[in-house]
Amino acid sequence: MIPFRIGHGFDVHALVTGRDCMIGGVNIPHSHGLDGHSDADVLLHAICDALLGAAGLGDIGKHFPPTDMQFKGIDSRLLLRHVIALLQTKGFFVGNIDATVICEAPRLGKHTAQMCANIAADCQIAIDHVNVKATTTEKLGFTGRSEGIAAEAVCLIYSK
Ligand SMILES: Nc1ccn([C@@H]2O[C@H](COP(=O)(O)O)[C@@H](O)[C@H]2O)c(=O)n1
Ligand SMILES: C[C@@]1(CO)OP(=O)(O)OP(=O)(O)OC[C@H]1O
Numbered sequence: 001m002i003p004f005r006i007g008h009g010f011d012v013h014a015l016v017t018g019r020d021c022m023i024g025g026v027n028i029p030h031s032h033g034l035d036g037h038s039d040a041d042v043l044l045h046a047i048c049d050a051l052l053g054a055a056g057l058g059d060i061g062k063h064f065p066p067t068d069m070q071f072k073g074i075d076s077r078l079l080l081r082h083v084i085a086l087l088q089t090k091g092f093f094v095g096n097i098d099a100t101v102i103c104e105a106p107r108l109g110k111h112t113a114q115m116c117a118n119i120a121a122d123c124q125i126a127i128d129h130v131n132v133k134a135t136t137t138e139k140l141g142f143t144g145r146s147e148g149i150a151a152e153a154v155c156l157i158y159s160k
Pocket of ligand 1: 102103104105106107108109110134135136137138
């Protein structure tokens with residue numbers, strides 16, 4: 001069997017007032033925050049889905065139902081660490097992760113290094129095996145109107 005598998009994840013959360021703007025485990029100073037059942041960390045959710053997909057383990061809502069009060073307001077880094085534990089029980093380790101956050105604002109450039117450090121720590125991999133990028137949609141669509149933030153992630157996992 002080929003020891004490498006790839007995964008892809010995509011997530012969107014609405015921007016609202018009165019919520020923190022958690023992205024990649026970093027609380028980004030911004031006028032609006034991300035709405036959701038959890039802390040709504042759109043980047044970590046996309047990464048969780050990429051990892052679960054690579055391992056053939058379904059998706060984030062299957063493991064952490066948004067109807068379950070134990071996940072209300074939960075720090076998504078805890079969800080990511082749980083996903084890593086699930087992968088490890090199936091004999092999988094993370095190779096690398098590449099992700100893109102899509103929003104006009106906030107500007108993310110000065111925060112991506114801390115996001116990578118958080119993700120690398122939670123995935124138990126070297127920081128240079130994690131890459132986080134940001135892009136706008138040139139003011140087009142819901143991200144362009146700052147109604148929400150989207151994130152996409154791809155990953156490679158392997159078994160020894
Ligand atoms: N929220 C964002 C969006 C973009 N950046 C940085 O700006 C570069 C150019 O973005 P375009 O959408 O105009 O291609 C992008 O490569 C990022 O470095 C950002 O920091 N935060
Ligand atoms: C993360 C979970 C946890 O209940 O809640 P939300 O913050 O609503 O996030 P979403 O990306 O919709 O994924 C569903 C849930 O698993």
